Amino acid sequence: MGGIGKTTLARNIFDDSLITYHFHTRVWVTISQKYHVREILLSILKSTNAITDKLNQEMDEEVIAEYVYKRLKGMRYLIVLDDMWSTEAWDDLKRVFPDDDNGSRIILTTRLFDLAVYTNSFGHQMGFLNEDQSWKLLRKKVFGEEYCPLYLKKIGKLIAKNCQGLPLAIVVVAGLLSKAKRNKYHWENIARNVSLAVRENDEHFSKIISLSYIHLPHHLKACFLYFGAFPEDYEIPVFKLVNLWIAEGFLKPKESKSLEEVAEEYLNDLVKRNLVLVTKKRSNGKFKFCSIHDLLRDVCIQKARGEDFLHVMDVIQKDIRKKRRLCFSKCLEWYHFKNADKYTTNSSPARSIFCYLYTDKVIGFKLLRILDVLETIFQTFPIEILILFHLRYISFTNGFISSLPPSLSKLQNLQTLIIGSSMSFRTRDPMLIVPFQIWEMPKLRHLVFLNITLPPVLVESPVLENLQTLSRVRNFKFTNKVTEMIPNLKKLKVFYTGQSCKQRSEYDLDNLVHFHHLETLNLKFNPSSDWWKEPFPIKFGLPLTLKKLTLSGCGLSWKDTSVMGSLPNLEVLKLRSLSVMGSEWDPIEGEFSQLKILLMEWLDLKYWRAYNNHFPSLEKLRISHCSGLEGIPSEIGDIPTLQVIEVDCSDLAVDSAKLILEEQQSLGNDVLQVRIGSHLEQDFW
Known part of the structure; x- marks a missing residue:
């Protein structure tokens, strides 16, 4: 049955550090009742870093299946097929998993005993928790490492007992208790409600779960019910969810906080109440994707329909x-x-x-305020919707639109515009042409595209004070007028291609320093094959507010990284392909004081000299495809905050990482983890 802990058990196995180390690649796929084989196959390829533009567009399912088989052939893989509902689904997929007798494994979770038998494999049937196990789970979820007060212990055990051993019900009720006042009156009231739900009828699990909705603060109820709008087993992009809530008007403004920050607080509250699952986090720790359990989604749909929501x-x-x-x-x-x-x-x-x-x-x-379309089969923006003056949110994903009409500016209430997939950043995608009227829409907050060429800003263009996100912009000039017109920009992704890389001085990148609210910057150059023979002067400015910086193709020298190291708020630094060139890096003491995440990949670095006081706050380090690197400085292991080192490059670098781990373990450090190989967490990075 649902909510008994199948997915949780599989996830704990999947994420175990020994499992991560043992298998060459790990793939997690959620099947659901209404599955699509092509989408599942593409998801497998994405998890193994084998997805390409050509394959993504390939419509022949057999071609994709053959590619999956070849990709997995010879690998020691772990595949989790979560929430499978039919023998047909297993028959559709089993053909793509090669059996090389090399220790590969497939874990399948299902509510159907006959399906488990059908696969002709070893099965583990989950049972309900007993009273003692139920109480331990409830106590852990409510109190953590703290003790439960004696005056609440008896009531707590009664509540746990009435959840009848279903982990999901226990966890949801624990979320309710964790937000309730810790006194007998409130706990007894919850105990009565749980007991009543059990006595009323056989649908007591749904009744128990519904209690958490009933006890939600008023401002969270609409946000919770909104999860019913998303398909079953759908990983919801948090960026999308947050901006939908904003467009719906669900949020109460708070002094000194943006609506996006308020929305993130609301989501965090729902997560703490165990009503929403975080499936992926960003490198800075913020939520990237979330989802909701099937049973909770059913409650959302039922309640939303009943309240005509x-x-x-x-x-x-x-x-x-x-x-x-x-x-x-x-x-x-x-x-x-x-x-x-x-x-x-x-x-x-x-x-x-x-x-x-x-x-x-x-x-x-x-x-209409919100129009969200998952599949687009047209190339021309549908101009008929321009009469829908109240639109605040438009999203056309998984398709291609070649241009936006000048009359788009009629939508003066528009806050968020998403065109194309929001999950990739590829410079070869078809380009979207945008008219200058885009600068005449004062309520815009977020512009997210696959590949966009923005028009020049006119002298008479108004200030867009609300604009916070400008994503995947090609060859854009950051004139003084631009920085004045979008002064509150927080997130910027911009890339330069072809000849524009050689003409980089014309794009006024030094003006980036004037974005005084910018927190995330992704700057990418995709040049011709011989451009880096020329020296690259450090001609782009970095505002002091930056928290996350991703560079690619910039051709900087390692000395230039001191500019990044001096940023007082920088927490995440990703140095990707040819972002920095040179064989030696000698950081200066006192730099990167707040840096928590450091990624280096496809660099020609050979000698890296560093001490533990160079990166005093570092938590995660990843080095990938730096084939010439002769080792990781041993002193890196002495950084007290360091939790993870991931290495996928030279044997010397791998050996040095293993040596660091051995030294730290000998000193009693059981926190540090070292992960080796090509099976590392791609989504996180």
Whole structure:
């Protein structure tokens, strides 16, 4: 059954450091009831770092399956197929897993005993927790390492008992208790509600889980129900979720905090209540992806429908015109949605539409604020939606649009515009042409594209005080006017290609220093093959507010890194391919005082001399594809904050990492982990 701990057990195995070390590659795939073989195969390739633009566009499932087989051939792999619902799914996938008798393993989780038997493998059937185990889990989730007060112990055991051994119910109730006042009155009230839920009917697990919703603060209820809008087993990009909440108007403004920061606080609260799972974190520790358990999603959908908050539809319903938020499932027939106009009126109260495929019938929803389309099959921006004046959020992902119309500026309430996949940063993608009217939309907060050429800023262009994100911009000039016009920019991804790399002085990159609120900068050069024969003067400015810096193709010298080292707030530094050139790096004492994450990959570094006081706050170090590196300084291991060293390059570097680990273990340091090989955590980095 659901919520009994199958995925948790599999995840603990998958993430174990010994498992990570033992297998060449590890792949986690969630199957779900409505699975698509092509998407699963592409997910496997992505996890093994074998995905390419050509394969991503390949429609022939057999071609992709053959490539997966060849990719895994000879590897010692661990594959987790989580939440499988049918023998057909196993039959569809088992053919791509080669059996080389080399210790490869497949872990399958399912609620169906017959499916486990069908795979003809060793099975482990999960059971319910006994009363003692239930209490231990509840106590750990509520109190952590603290003791439970004696006056709450008896009540706590009763609550744990009434959860009837289901880990998910225990964890959810623990989230509720952790936020409640620690006195007998509040705990007894929760105990009565749990007991009542158990006595009422056989759906007591759903009733128990619903208690957490009932006890949520009012400002979190809408945010929680909103998770019902996303497909089952979907990994939700936190960036997307946050901006949807903002567009919906769910957030209460707080003094000195942006709406994005408030949204992150709300999400963190839901995570602490054990209602939302964090599936991936960014290198700076912030949440990158999240998800929700199937049973909790069912509760969201049920409650949302009951409160007329949100409706998930498999078929078009006649009362569609009365709904405020509409989610059309992937199985909804295309012709049904095309005929939706006979169910809509200009007076429809719908504020939000989530769908897999676009139809121009959305123009019947005149009050629409949010339009989220997962699959786009057109290349021209649908100009008919420009009459939807109230739109705040538009997302067209997994497709290509070649240009935006000048009349886009009619959408004066637009806050977030996402065109193309938000998950990649590739300089070879088709370019999106944007009109200068984009600078006439004062409420814009986030512009995220695959590959965009922005128009020059006009002298008369207004100040866009709300704009915080500008992502995947090509060959853009940062004139003084630009820095004045978008003064509150927090996140910037920009890249330069071809001849623009040689003409870099024309792009005024030294003006980047004037972005006084910039926290994340990704600067990439993708030049011709011989450009780095010329010296690269350090002609881009770095504002003191930077927390995360990613460089690629810059051709700096190692001495130039002192500019980065002097940044007082820098926590994450990623030096990717040819970002820095030269064989020796001698950091200066006192630099990189706040740096927590350091990544170096595809560099020609040979000698690295460093001491523990050079990176006093370092927590994670990764060195990848630096084939000439002769070793990691042994003093790096003495940094008290260091938790992980990951190495995937020369044998000398690998040997030095192992030696550091041995030395630290001999000194009683059992915190430091060393990971070796090509199977390291790609998503984190």
